[in-house]
Amino acid sequence: MKTCREVHKEASALLDGQLPLVQALGVRMHLLLCTHCRRYVRHLRLLAHSLAMRARASSSPADFVERVTTHLECEQRPPRRIDRADST
Numbered sequence: 001m002k003t004c005r006e007v008h009k010e011a012s013a014l015l016d017g018q019l020p021l022v023q024a025l026g027v028r029m030h031l032l033l034c035t036h037c038r039r040y041v042r043h044l045r046l047l048a049h050s051l052a053m054r055a056r057a058s059s060s061p062a063d064f065v066e067r068v069t070t071h072l073e074c075e076q077r078p079p080r081r082i083d084r085a086d087s088t
């Protein structure tokens, strides 16, 4: 039987579907018996869902990256040098 600490470490991978079957079964067995870890995983799932919703809501316009890149390139250009020696 997995410990609560092990379940907490593997919860994110479980929610992402990246936990190997045997490990996932061990976590799920623990979740059947442990209220605290069930609550932890539920909160983790809600947090992931909220972040995904927020990311979707604030997605940038299609040309955002291009506009930022252009702006940064302008910022990185050295300032024009004015040579006063020629103006006699």
Ligand SMILES: [Zn+2]
Binding pocket: 003, 004, 005, 007, 030, 034, 035, 036, 037, 038
């Ligand atoms: Zn637990």
